Amino acid sequence: MGCRASLWLLISSCWVWGIGCGTMETVLGTLGKATILGVPPKFQELTQRFGTATWKRSVENPLNKEYLFTYYNGNYTNYKPGQIRFHPSNFSLEILSTQRQDQQLYEYSITMEAGETNWHIQLAVYEPVSDPSIHILDWMLANDSCTVTLNCTAARGDNISYSWASSEASTSSPCTHNGSLLLLSYDPTNSSLACACTASNPVSRRTTAFHSSICSIEQQGSWRTGMLLLGVVLPILILIVIAGAFTLVYVIANMRQPREQSPHTEDSTVHTIYSQVQRVEKPKPPCSPVGTDHPTCTTIYAAATNASLPPYSPQSPNTEPKTVYASVMLPIS
Structure with a gap:
C-alpha cells in the first residue's frame, strides 16, 4: 500500500x-x-x-x-x-x-x-548507490573536434538520479547535463577538461571523474606510429618465412639426388673370364692322387674378379672376388 x-x-x-x-x-x-x-x-x-x-x-x-x-x-x-x-x-x-x-x-x-x-x-x-562507472559508447575525431558519447551507470541503489558536471567550478562547461547519457564535444588539445558523473538517491551520493584523453593528439600519434610499424614489419617477416621455406625444400632435394644416381643392379659389375685350353696328348693312366711326386693331372686355378669395385651401396649385390676352379683333363692316347 x-x-x-x-x-x-x-x-x-x-x-x-x-x-x-x-x-x-x-x-x-x-x-x-x-x-x-x-x-x-x-x-x-x-x-x-x-x-x-x-x-x-x-x-x-x-x-x-x-x-x-x-x-x-x-x-x-x-x-x-x-x-x-x-x-x-x-x-x-x-x-x-x-x-x-x-x-x-x-x-x-x-x-x-x-x-x-x-x-x-x-x-x-x-539501498545506497554504489560507485558509478563511465563507459564510452562512441567517439569520433573530425574537423579538429572530438565527440564522445558517455554513459554513467551504478550497479546498486534505489531510485538513482544521474547528473554531469565539470570537476572544476565553471558555468560554461560542456559537461553540465542531467541524465546518465552525455554527448560531449571538445577540442582534443584541451587536456585539462574533466567531467564528473554523480549518482545519487535520497540516502547516498557517489561521484566518478572522466578525463578527456581518448581523442588527444598524442594518443592519435602513437596509434598511427603503431600502425606504420605493423605495416612495415609484418611484410618483412612474411618474406623471411617464405625464403626459409624455399631454402629448406632446395636442401632436401639436393640430399636425395646422389642416392638416386647410385647403381642398383649387378649388370654393371665387370668380370674377367679365363678360357680353358686343351691339348691333344696320348692317353695316360688315371690321375695320381694329389700329393704324389708326379701327378698325371694338372689343375689350373683361375680367379674371376671385378675390374673395379663400385662404391658400397646397401642395395648393391655382393661384389666380393669370385674364384673359379677349372680342371683340364688331358686326353689319353
Whole structure:
C-alpha cells in the first residue's frame, strides 16, 4: 500500500475514532544500517508529565498495529529485542539494521487523562548507490573536434538520479547535463577538461571523474606510429618465412639426388673370364692322387674378379672376388 493511501486511511481513522492524530514526518532509512525514529521535544515533555507512552507500527494498513515498545513511569518493555532499541533519554526508537520490511508507518502515542496524542513517522527505506562507472559508447575525431558519447551507470541503489558536471567550478562547461547519457564535444588539445558523473538517491551520493584523453593528439600519434610499424614489419617477416621455406625444400632435394644416381643392379659389375685350353696328348693312366711326386693331372686355378669395385651401396649385390676352379683333363692316347 502506498504512502498516500496509508496517510488517507490514518486521517480517516482519526476522524472515525476521535483520536488526536498529531503531526506526521518522513524519515529516510538506509538499507542495512541503523535508523533513528525521534520524538519532538513537545512529546518528550508530555511523556515525562503523564508517564505513559507506546511505540507501534502499522501492519498492512493503519488500523492493524503491532506493538514495539511500551513505557510506563520509567519502566519499559521491548517487544522486539535484537531488532530495536529504546532510548529513555529522549524516548526515541532505534532500528538496529533497517530492512525493506521495516518501511512502514510508525506511531508514538502518549496516554493522557482526556485521551491520547500521537506522533506519526513514515519510514522510507533505500539501498545506497554504489560507485558509478563511465563507459564510452562512441567517439569520433573530425574537423579538429572530438565527440564522445558517455554513459554513467551504478550497479546498486534505489531510485538513482544521474547528473554531469565539470570537476572544476565553471558555468560554461560542456559537461553540465542531467541524465546518465552525455554527448560531449571538445577540442582534443584541451587536456585539462574533466567531467564528473554523480549518482545519487535520497540516502547516498557517489561521484566518478572522466578525463578527456581518448581523442588527444598524442594518443592519435602513437596509434598511427603503431600502425606504420605493423605495416612495415609484418611484410618483412612474411618474406623471411617464405625464403626459409624455399631454402629448406632446395636442401632436401639436393640430399636425395646422389642416392638416386647410385647403381642398383649387378649388370654393371665387370668380370674377367679365363678360357680353358686343351691339348691333344696320348692317353695316360688315371690321375695320381694329389700329393704324389708326379701327378698325371694338372689343375689350373683361375680367379674371376671385378675390374673395379663400385662404391658400397646397401642395395648393391655382393661384389666380393669370385674364384673359379677349372680342371683340364688331358686326353689319353
